[in-house]
Amino acid sequence: MSKHVTYEQSGVSIDAGEETVGQIYSSLASTFGPRVLELPNGFAGLFRLDYDERLFKKNYRSPVLVACTDGVGSKVQLAGKAKKFDTVGIDLVAMNVNDMLAVGAEPLFFLDYLAVHKLEPGTVAELVKGVAAGCRVADCALIGGETAEMPDTYAKDDFDMAGFAVGVVERKKIITGENVRAGDIMLGLASSGLHSNGYTLARNICFKRTGLSMTDAVDGLNGAVLGSVLLEPTRIYARSIVKLLSKYKVKQVVHAMAHITGGGLPGNIPRVLPKNCNAIIKKASWPVPRIFTFMQETGPVQEQEMFRVFNMGIGFVLIVAEDFANSISKKLTRFGEQVYTIGRITTGTGKVILK
Numbered sequence: 478m479s480k481h482v483t484y485e486q487s488g489v490s491i492d493a494g495e496e497t498v499g500q501i502y503s504s505l506a507s508t509f510g511p512r513v514l515e516l517p518n519g520f521a522g523l524f525r526l527d528y529d530e531r532l533f534k535k536n537y538r539s540p541v542l543v544a545c546t547d548g549v550g551s552k553v554q555l556a557g558k559a560k561k562f563d564t565v566g567i568d569l570v571a572m573n574v575n576d577m578l579a580v581g582a583e584p585l586f587f588l589d590y591l592a593v594h595k596l597e598p599g600t601v602a603e604l605v606k607g608v609a610a611g612c613r614v615a616d617c618a619l620i621g622g623e624t625a626e627m628p629d630t631y632a633k634d635d636f637d638m639a640g641f642a643v644g645v646v647e648r649k650k651i652i653t654g655e656n657v658r659a660g661d662i663m664l665g666l667a668s669s670g671l672h673s674n675g676y677t678l679a680r681n682i683c684f685k686r687t688g689l690s691m692t693d694a695v696d697g698l699n700g701a702v703l704g705s706v707l708l709e710p711t712r713i714y715a716r717s718i719v720k721l722l723s724k725y726k727v728k729q730v731v732h733a734m735a736h737i738t739g740g741g742l743p744g745n746i747p748r749v750l751p752k753n754c755n756a757i758i759k760k761a762s763w764p765v766p767r768i769f770t771f772m773q774e775t776g777p778v779q780e781q782e783m784f785r786v787f788n789m790g791i792g793f794v795l796i797v798a799e800d801f802a803n804s805i806s807k808k809l810t811r812f813g814e815q816v817y818t819i820g821r822i823t824t825g826t827g828k829v830i831l832k
Contacts, residue, residue, distance in 0.1 A: 501602050504609035508619040512585075522620025524586045526645065539648040543582035547572040548639045551676040555707055557634055559691045562600055564710045565638065566607025567614070568673045571711035573642035574615045575736040575793060578718045579749070581652040582644035584617035590639045591624045594631040604638065607710075615715040617642065650722070654733035654749030654796075661732055661822040662802035663746075663756060667815035668792030670768055672711040674739040675786040679707065682772045697771040706768050714793045717812040724808065731805070733796040737788040743829045744785065746794060755825025756796075759832055763817035765790045784831060796822060 502517070509515065511530065514523035527536045549568045556565045566589070574584040589608050591601060601624055612619045631637070671679060683689060683703060691704030698706055722731065733749035746756045769790065773783050783789060797805050806816045 501605040504602070504605045505619045505621075508587075508609050508612040508617070510616075510618055513618045513620060522586065522588070522618075524618065524620055524643075526585075537645065537647060540645050541648050541651060543577045543580060543644040543646055545573040545576045545642045545644075546639065547576065548637065549673050551680065552673050552708070553637060554635075555676070555680070555691065555704065557636065559704045559708060561704075561708060562603035563607045563610075564708055566604050566609070567611035567710035567713070569608055569638055569640040570611025570615055570617075570642070571713045572673050572738070573640045574611075574617065574644070574713060574715050575711075576738075577642060577644040578714060578793070579652070579734045579736050580646060581650050581722055581731075581734070582646040583719050584615045584642055584644045584715055586618045586620045586643055587612050587615075588620065588641040589622035590641070591622070591636065592631060592638070593624065593626055593636040594628050594633050596624065596626040600636075604636075608640070611710075611713060614713045616719070617644075617715075652731060652734060654751065656729060656732040657749065657751055657754055657796050657822055658732070659754060659822055659824045660799050661796050662799050662818060663758065663820040663822065664795045664797060664802065664806055664809070665763055665791035665817045665819040666714060666717075666793040666795075666809065667712075667763070667817070668737070668766070668788045668790055669712040670706060670709040670766055672738070672788055672792055674788065676707075678778075678786055679772060682776050682778070683707065687775060695771070697775070698767050701767075712792050714814070717809055717814050718793075720812055721805065721808055728801075730798045730801040731795055732798065735794045735796075737792055737794060739786070741784045741787055741789060742791060742794070743831065746829045747827055749796065750822075750827045750829075752827045753824060754827065755823050756820055756829045757823055757832060758820035758829060762819045763790055791817070791819060794819070 512525040512528055516523055526540060549565050552568060553565055556562055570587060577584060591604055609619050689703055693703050694700050695703050735745045735749050737745050742758060750756060769787055809816045
């Protein structure tokens with residue numbers, strides 16, 4: 478018997494890594510546009526910011542690069558439990574690109590990082606397939622990533638993922654919230670469900686307190702399968718927001734935007750409010766998806782805590798000039814969003830008031 482020890486005997490397979498790279502390249506290539514410079518087996522991804530081809534010409538006067546990084550949180554545990562790996566990659570893209578939209582940026586390219594207990598090429602391929610799907614919806618290129626096999630760090634069947642997005646915005650078009658003023662209207666874009674926040678509380682309520690499983694159909698969810706509802710991917714708002722902003726090349730009618738993630742409406746709206754303004758939100762102005770009322774009743778959870786943890790059905794908020802609110806709402810509806818007028822800006826002290 479050989480006394481020599483190998484990397485694979487220690488728990489890491491180089492062969493599996495090479496097989497994985499071969500399986501996922503087609504997913505990456507499906508997101509490439511004319512600005513990606515392909516370099517198979519390269520050590521880095523290449524992306525042109527400006528390009529002058531007649532058909533695809535796009536140049537910037539004073540470009541500012543915008544960068545975001547985020548993960549999916551404990552939603553990955555539910556994906557692992559359900560053995561469904563092709564949707565959390567969409568969540569990963571959404572959590573990053575929706576953040577950069579809030580400053581008016583257009584997503585350009587994306588990188589992913591996957592960490593696993595044991596490298597299963599088929600599973601990683603499914604995860605990357607989801608990332609690529611999210612990138613196609615966001616119109617950004619998946620130009621690279623990393624997969625790490627760490628058996629001493631992650632327990633059997635455990636994995637985690639993180640994403641890194643880069644976008645661009647013309648300097649004079651950066652949206653900071655400084656133009657928000659009393660009288661502005663708040664437009665809320667419907668979420669697709671929980672998105673990717675609050676899953677530690679959601680798992681506690683839906684499984685520990687009820688004894689339900691991922692495959693159970695739940696009366697409180699109108700007969701929907703619990704796992705399917707909880708794994709519904711985060712909505713990506715990139716196309717709608719980028720298209721909307723392109724309609725106002727001169728007028729600054731969108732005064733602020735916020736991605737409603739952890740902290741909910743009360744925690745994220747103040748990030749774009751001037752200190753002399755309040756945001757008055759009418760809770761009855763949009764339909765709250767059944768998953769939230771189910772969790773609130775099942776917990777039970779106080780309403781204040783629900784709004785502090787979850788998006789409650791509103792995934793993205795725009796604060797817009799009053800005179801343009803109706804036309805902006807119609808445009809976003811035409812672009813495929815469910816839009817609700819959820820409140821108004823008043824004079825105040827930088828607070829969100831739920832009524």
